[in-house]
Amino acid sequence: MPRSTRPTSTALAAEGARSLGDPYLPTSGNGGYTVLHYDLDCDYRVSSNRLSATATITARATQKLSRFSLDFAGLVANKVTVNGTRATNVIQTARKLVITPALPLDNGSEFTVVIKYAGLPKPVRSQWGEVGWEELSDGVIVAGQPSGAPSWFPCNDHPSNKATYSIAFSAETAYRVLCNGELVLRTQRASRTRWEFESREPVATYLATVQIGLYETMGVSQRGVLQYVLLPEDLRSNALADFEDQPRMMALFERSFGPYPFSDYTVVVTDDELEIPLEAQGLAIFGRNHIDGVGGSERLIAHELSHQWFGNSLTISHWKDIWLHEGFACYAEWLWAEESGSLTADASATQAWNKINRLPKDLVIGDPGSARMFDDRVYKRGALTLHALRTTLGDDVFFTILREWAATHRHGNVSTPEFIALVETHSPVPVRSLFAAWLDQSGLPKLPKRTAR
Numbered sequence: 001m002p003r004s005t006r007p008t009s010t011a012l013a014a015e016g017a018r019s020l021g022d023p024y025l026p027t028s029g030n031g032g033y034t035v036l037h038y039d040l041d042c043d044y045r046v047s048s049n050r051l052s053a054t055a056t057i058t059a060r061a062t063q064k065l066s067r068f069s070l071d072f073a074g075l076v077a078n079k080v081t082v083n084g085t086r087a088t089n090v091i092q093t094a095r096k097l098v099i100t101p102a103l104p105l106d107n108g109s110e111f112t113v114v115i116k117y118a119g120l121p122k123p124v125r126s127q128w129g130e131v132g133w134e135e136l137s138d139g140v141i142v143a144g145q146p147s148g149a150p151s152w153f154p155c156n157d158h159p160s161n162k163a164t165y166s167i168a169f170s171a172e173t174a175y176r177v178l179c180n181g182e183l184v185l186r187t188q189r190a191s192r193t194r195w196e197f198e199s200r201e202p203v204a205t206y207l208a209t210v211q212i213g214l215y216e217t218m219g220v221s222q223r224g225v226l227q228y229v230l231l232p233e234d235l236r237s238n239a240l241a242d243f244e245d246q247p248r249m250m251a252l253f254e255r256s257f258g259p260y261p262f263s264d265y266t267v268v269v270t271d272d273e274l275e276i277p278l279e280a281q282g283l284a285i286f287g288r289n290h291i292d293g294v295g296g297s298e299r300l301i302a303h304e305l306s307h308q309w310f311g312n313s314l315t316i317s318h319w320k321d322i323w324l325h326e327g328f329a330c331y332a333e334w335l336w337a338e339e340s341g342s343l344t345a346d347a348s349a350t351q352a353w354n355k356i357n358r359l360p361k362d363l364v365i366g367d368p369g370s371a372r373m374f375d376d377r378v379y380k381r382g383a384l385t386l387h388a389l390r391t392t393l394g395d396d397v398f399f400t401i402l403r404e405w406a407a408t409h410r411h412g413n414v415s416t417p418e419f420i421a422l423v424e425t426h427s428p429v430p431v432r433s434l435f436a437a438w439l440d441q442s443g444l445p446k447l448p449k450r451t452a453r
Contacts, residue, residue, distance in 0.1 A: 013066035029158030139213035162202035238293035261313035306332030327382015366439030
């Protein structure tokens with residue numbers, strides 16, 4: 001009679017999934033672990049676009065792992081260790097780095113992965129165009145939304161896995177380097193300078209960034225939240241005029257949404273023209289075409305600043321809830337227009353409703369689909385949802401909800417059901433039908449009439 005055998009510890013271990021199962025980005029993210037901290041030590045040559053780096057990743061296993069993967073694209077991993085021991089096997093595909101540790105990782109255990117890598121970084125191709133690392137005419141920007149982070153470091157690329165960061169970047173001394181977080185050390189050696197940054201608040205991978213250029217620093221506000229602009233010297237006079245009102249925007253948003261969630265705020269203005277501005281955690285990036293000296297980008301300046309609350313501090317758990325980023329940022333534009341003496345929020349909402357009403361009614365903004373999650377109707381109709389809520393509840397209740405929303409989930413992840421549940425705890429009237437009409441149906445509801453409360 002054969003002896004019974006017990007499975008070995010290796011047999012009990014399993015490979016982590018090579019996706020987190022988000023249908024909007026089905027190849028992004030990885031299962032079996034959660035990243036806690038990224039330590040990126042990078043050396044970059046601007047003239048040749050050559051990057052050599054070491055990523056030290058601290059993670060916690062969420063199952064017993066025999067093998068796991070990271071998102072990684074376009075660069076070559078030269079050496080990989082797990083807990084100080086060289087990995088038994090490393091497979092690199094176009095989008096993944098698949099690692100077999102020498103010993104299985106226990107469920108709940110913390111582990112450290114060290115990856116030495118190099119190459120010529122380039123953007124990742126996606127259905128939204130090329131995203132991630134992008135060479136400028138003389139410098140670099142990283143625009144990671146939604147899937148571009150693997151273009152410059154190995155990661156678990158999904159907004160549900162936020163982590164803290166240490167980023168060190170060496171480049172030629174003539175260039176200014178900016179990454180997320182606080183600049184803690186700058187060291188010049190010969191013709192190269194090393195810049196070291198610490199992000200103590202967790203960052204979603206798509207919001208991690210590096211900006212490199214021939215930039216001057218301009219102070220915007222040294223009272224309250226420190227605010228700066230990095231820019232080419234010839235744009236200084238225009239930028240002084242264009243960003244003059246940003247401290248007032250900051251004050252309005254702090255009253256409306258609660259305290260600014262980071263230590264400071266920096267805007268980078270590239271010497272190149274950019275199609276659109278974009279946000280990263282603690283900063284925003286504009287092109288020289290957005291700086292005209294007459295406030296032509298005032299709306300966009302407000303939009304990107306408000307993303308520090310909605311998108312960067314409060315980050316969606318799944319991409320289908322993108323309206324929680326863009327609808328809120330669009331509504332912040334309307335709040336600023338009202339504050340600055342331009343259109344009232346009612347007028348902005350009416351204007352947006354009329355515009356959307358002329359467009360096809362074929363989009364459900366609560367789940368717009370990956371191809372259309374950056375459709376302007378998601379932005380505008382998301383803002384209209386908030387205005388309908390404000391009109392229904394009145395200003396006192398509405399802004400109490402926004403401040404509590406930002407405070408309760410500060411530096412965390414959020415979802416539409418969580419927002420609706422919070423609204424219900426404050427609302428004197430049922431709101432499920434309001435959200436269903438605006439978020440879950442393609443037809444365009446009428447805006448409710450404002451009532452005195």
